[in-house]
Amino acid sequence: MDLNTVAEIRDARRPAPWRPGDAWLGGGTYLFSEPQPGLRRLVDLSRTGWTPVLAHPDGALEIAATCSVAQLSRHARTLAATAAPLFEQCCRAFLASFKIWNMATVGGNLCNALPAGPMISLTAALDGECLLLAQDGARRRVPVAGFVTGAGRKDLAEGELLRSVTLPARALTRRTAFRQASLYGLGRSGVLVIGTLDPLDHSLAVTVTASTVRPIRLWFPLPPTAGALRAAVASAVADDEWFDDIHGLPEWRRHMTFRLAEEIRRELAGEERR
Numbered sequence: 260m261d262l263n264t265v266a267e268i269r270d271a272r273r274p275a276p277w278r279p280g281d282a283w284l285g286g287g288t289y290l291f292s293e294p295q296p297g298l299r300r301l302v303d304l305s306r307t308g309w310t311p312v313l314a315h316p317d318g319a320l321e322i323a324a325t326c327s328v329a330q331l332s333r334h335a336r337t338l339a340a341t342a343a344p345l346f347e348q349c350c351r352a353f354l355a356s357f358k359i360w361n362m363a364t365v366g367g368n369l370c371n372a373l374p375a376g377p378m379i380s381l382t383a384a385l386d387g388e389c390l391l392l393a394q395d396g397a398r399r400r401v402p403v404a405g406f407v408t409g410a411g412r413k414d415l416a417e418g419e420l421l422r423s424v425t426l427p428a429r430a431l432t433r434r435t436a437f438r439q440a441s442l443y444g445l446g447r448s449g450v451l452v453i454g455t456l457d458p459l460d461h462s463l464a465v466t467v468t469a470s471t472v473r474p475i476r477l478w479f480p481l482p483p484t485a486g487a488l489r490a491a492v493a494s495a496v497a498d499d500e501w502f503d504d505i506h507g508l509p510e511w512r513r514h515m516t517f518r519l520a521e522e523i524r525r526e527l528a529g530e531e532r533r
Contacts, residue, residue, distance in 0.1 A: 260291045267300045271307055277394050277418035285325055286362035289371050309423070318428030322382070324366025324421045328353060331365060340431040342385060345453065348437045352377035354445055366421045369406065372413040374502045375448040375469045379407055383474040384453035384466040385430040394418040403474065410472040410502060433457050436526045438519035439469075442507055449507035450515040454523035456482070463527060465520055467492065470512035472500050482528040485521055492520055 268284070269275060280299030284290060290301070304325050311326035312334040320338075322331065328350050335346030352375075353359065368378035369389070381387075387403040393416065403424060406414050415421065433455040440450040448469040455464045463482045467475040477491050496516075501509035 260293060262291065262295055262298055262301075264296055265298050265301055269300060269302050271302050271304045281418070283370075283420060285364040285367040286327060288359055288363040289367060315425075315428075318431065320426045320431065322365050322424045322426070324364060324369075324423055326365045327361055328355070328363050328365070328368075328378075329357075329360040332360070338431075341458075342431045342433050342435050342455070345381060345384070345435040345437060348439075349377040349381035352380070352439055352448055352451060354447070365424065369403065369424065370413060370415065370421055372407045372409070372411050374410055374472055375451070375506070376407075377448065377451065379403065379474055380451050380453060380466065380468040382424045382426065383407075383468065383476055384435070384455060384464070385426045385433075387424045387426050389424055390422045391415065392420045392422050404466075404476045407473050412473075429457070429459070430455070432459075433464075434527060436523040438522055440515045440519065447506045450512055450519060452516060452519040452523055454520075454527050456527040463524070465492075465523060467496070467516055467520070470502060470507070470516045471496055472502050475500075482524060485524065488520055488524050489517055492517060 278300070280297060282290065282295070282298050282301055284301040284303045284305070307325060309323035309325050311323050311330040313321040315321060332347055332350040335343050338346065353363070355363065365378045368376045369382070372379070383403040389401045389403055389406045391399050391401060401414055408414055436454040438452045439448055441447060442449055451469040453466045461481055463479045465477045465488070475495050477495055483491065501513050503509045
């Protein structure tokens, strides 16, 4: 898609006042996928040189907003962590060509805030925290589960930049369970549910995405009963928060969410009993 309203591309390494019509350019897989009539200038992040995935001394992982899906997938194959398989499962949930894998970025997926965004699913399930940079240099941190506030909506001010997402070391030690459902064999996620079991305190977390307009994360001090889990999901998701589009009716998404969440509960609770 040619963006014929764009008159300038600016290097993000050279600061300049933000103005109406500006947009951050990461991989560009969304920006160049459809008309963007309001854009006048792109601020290119591709030359920032941010390390795609940085391991902190405490074991936490900081994923740069510019990290591509392909880079994250390659790093996860070398990751010696119990939760490592979840990275590849979420990367594969893109169902995208190698061209998209090599260009689409983690930050772009979060900032698009689409219900089916698998990087939202991954980072919300692993207690990810967004680092946001304002134009005046101010910094703030927001949990991924609170960063995405609705379908296409996020907690991001005008000109504010998502710099990275940090996954705490403890989250990487958790056992995980992944379930995904689509209307078609190669269709967009209609439901994506992730469970994590903490080996230290035996708590269980269930994160629901794709079927809902925003990430829904439920935490239980111990694995709940089937009834308690179902009641918690029903209480956490308002009637108007079940997503409705061509990829699935709200009633189907709700039904599948309950079904997959129960499968995850049984899988992880079974591991805990052993």
